[in-house]
Amino acid sequence: xxxxxxxxxxxxxxxxxxxxxxxxxxxxxxxxxxxxxxxxxxxxxxxxxxxxxxxxxxxxxxxxxxxxxxxxxxxxxxxxxxxxxxxxxxxxxxxxxxxxxxxxxxxxxxx
Amino acid sequence: xxxxxxxxxxxxxxxxxxxxxxxxxxxxxxxxxxxxxxxxxxxxxxxxxxxxxxxxxxxxxxxxxxxxxxxxxxxxxxxxxxxxxxxxxxxxxxxxxxxxxxxxxxxxxxxxxxxxxx
Numbered sequence: 001x002x003x004x005x006x007x008x009x010x011x012x013x014x015x016x017x018x019x020x021x022x023x024x025x026x027x028x029x030x031x032x033x034x035x036x037x038x039x040x041x042x043x044x045x046x047x048x049x050x051x052x053x054x055x056x057x058x059x060x061x062x063x064x065x066x067x068x069x070x071x072x073x074x075x076x077x078x079x080x081x082x083x084x085x086x087x088x089x090x091x092x093x094x095x096x097x098x099x100x101x102x103x104x105x106x107x108x109x110x111x
Numbered sequence: 112x113x114x115x116x117x118x119x120x121x122x123x124x125x126x127x128x129x130x131x132x133x134x135x136x137x138x139x140x141x142x143x144x145x146x147x148x149x150x151x152x153x154x155x156x157x158x159x160x161x162x163x164x165x166x167x168x169x170x171x172x173x174x175x176x177x178x179x180x181x182x183x184x185x186x187x188x189x190x191x192x193x194x195x196x197x198x199x200x201x202x203x204x205x206x207x208x209x210x211x212x213x214x215x216x217x218x219x220x221x222x223x224x225x226x227x228x229x
Contacts, residue, residue: 004153031216042201042220043154087153091216098169099218101146101153 004102006088011108018075020105022088026069030097034062034073035087037104043087046073075107083109113138117202117221124189124196124228132187132224134202141206143185144218147171148199157200160185189226200224 004024012018024032031050035043047055049064049071061074075082088102115136124130136143142161146154156169160179174193179185189196203218 008151033217035218040199040223040225042222043218044220045217048217089154089218097216098156098159099216101155103151103153 004088004090004100006086006102006105008103009106009108011110012078014078014080014109014111016078018078018107020073020075020086020088020107022071022073022102024069024071024088024090024102025092026066028092028095029066029069029090030093031091032062032064032071033089033091033099034071035089037085037087039084046086078109080109080111083107115202115204115219115221117200117224120222120224122224122226124226126228127191129188129190130226132189132200132202132226134185134187134221135183136185136202136204136219136221137183138204138219139182140204140219141182142204143179144203144205145169145175145177145185145187146201146203148201148223154201157187196226197228198226200226 006022033048034046036046037043047062049062054063059076064071085104085106087104089099091099118133144159145157148154155171157175158169158177160166163182166177166179176188201223202221205218
């Protein structure tokens with residue numbers, strides 16, 4: 001199958017750091033996306049990784065290890081507005097390049 | 112501003128009725144998609160279309176139908192054959208999902224339509 005696994009929920013304090021892990025099947029891998037989705041709203045693009053390494057974009061960074069089938073999204077200096085669901089999505093050549101989504105990780109930021 | 116517009120935002124339907132959800136984009140994207148989202152589950156692909164007058168079934172197409180008569184429009188009909196239609200439906204588009212490199216597979220989403228069957 002093409003399972004994508006990520007934790008269901010995480011809680012952190014305002015100003016702290018949280019790391020959301022995502023694991024996936026490596027065969028045919030062709031890129032990984034992270035999206036943010038606030039309750040009842042559309043997902044919005046956060047980051048894209050296709051090569052090994054870290055991509056940094058302000059307070060958010062995303063890391064990829066292709067050989068391990070592993071990615072993480074790092075949220076630094078957490079703010080209350082970061083409370084949302086974070087979706088890991090993978091593109092596989094074997095799936096005709098369509099994106100498959102994990103179930104999402106709900107992050108709750110507390111004061 | 113370019114974007115994707117879904118309507119209606121909220122819809123209530125009685126059992127046995129068909130309903131059609133509208134999706135319009137002015138991004139000039141070739142590919143369009145319909146996803147369904149249920150609590151605790153990832154987005155699941157219902158139908159997708161790479162080009163006008165062509166579309167393919169996704170992972171959960173049963174009980175749904177689509178059309179792609181214009182590049183800008185990709186309406187989804189939820190038929191009475193769909194056993195559990197209550198869900199949040201998201202329409203999306205991308206430049207070209209087949210490029211297989213770079214961010215061109217990035218999906219741009221509409222605001223979603225929440226369907227409730229009474």
